[in-house]
Structures are given as structure tokens and as C-alpha cells.
Amino acid sequence: LSLGFIQAGFSVEKAVEYDPVIANTYQRNHPEVDVIVDDIKNIDTSDMFAGTTADVIIGGPPCQAYSLAGRAKLRSLGDDRENIRDARGYLYQDFLRFVYELDARAVIMENVPESTNFGDMNIPEIVCGSLTKHGYKAYWTVLNSADFGVPQLRERVFVFAIKETVDG
Secondary structure, three states, X not given: OHHHHHHOOOOOOEEEEOOHHHHHHHHHHOOOOEEEEOOHHHOOHHHHOOOOOOOEEXXXXXXXXXXXXXXXXXXXXXHHHOHHHOHHHHOHHHHHHHHHHOXXXXXXXXXXXXXXXXXXXXXXXXXXHHHHXXXXXXXXXXXXXXXXXXXXXXXXXXEEEEEOOOOO
């Protein structure tokens, strides 16, 4: 997502990544971005993002709890590791916290298609409902990268939202 936004002329100011190895790879590919290596739940936006303008917040909460491969792996570890008990499946809530606290003008969230069936929950639908309650026009859809010139079949769910303004 970051590379696409950079190629489209956006400036990516900050990124949050939990895994230090992944954060290091991201930093090497995007040396201009301030990469925060921490659990998103630990981040106080008023402190770490002071002075940051958040025109657009983009991201993809972890997909392991939603994906078929992730579900199978969790099941193999025991019934107590069922996917709906995986805390990563609820990190979309912290993604939304960032959106609201930073008063983003637009939002794009990406995830696997299986996020539409997390237990009895449709995560993209839940996210859109929350965004709507907070003054955004929001919708979700499934897109396939092959339809956009990428030489692979890769479906992903995208949530798109734009903040409605009262002052035009």
C-alpha cells in the first residue's frame, strides 16, 4: 500500500509495525518513513503522532486470524487457539482508533477475503459501520490484483472511506 501511495505522489510520514524484522525490511525499502516498531495497542497517537497530518490512513491489520491457512494453523495448536480467540483478529479496532484520533480525511484498509467471515462477524462491514457512525462515507469490496495489471490472481478486501465535511 505504501509504495502505491508514494508512486501516486503521497508522502508517507509514519508506519507502525510490530515485528522488528518486517519493520527493518520496510525501513530499508522506505528510508524516508519514520517506522515505529511497537504493538499498535501501545501507541498513544497524541504523543508519537504529534504534528503529523493524517490526510489518509492506510493499512492492513494482521490477517492470520481470518485467513484459511491461519485458521488451520491455529486449530492445529488446540481448541483454545480457535481463530475468533486470536487477539490479532480485533486489531482493526486500533486501526480505527488511529483514524478517529488523527481525524483522517480518508481511509483505506486492506485484508484477506476471509475477513468477511470471522466467526459470525463480517469485519469489513463492522469497520464500515463504525466509520459511518463517525462521519465517513464508507464501503468495502473485493478486488483482484489481476484486474489491475498485476501478473497474479490475488483477491483482497478493501475498505474505502472519506470523511464527510459540514463546511463543504
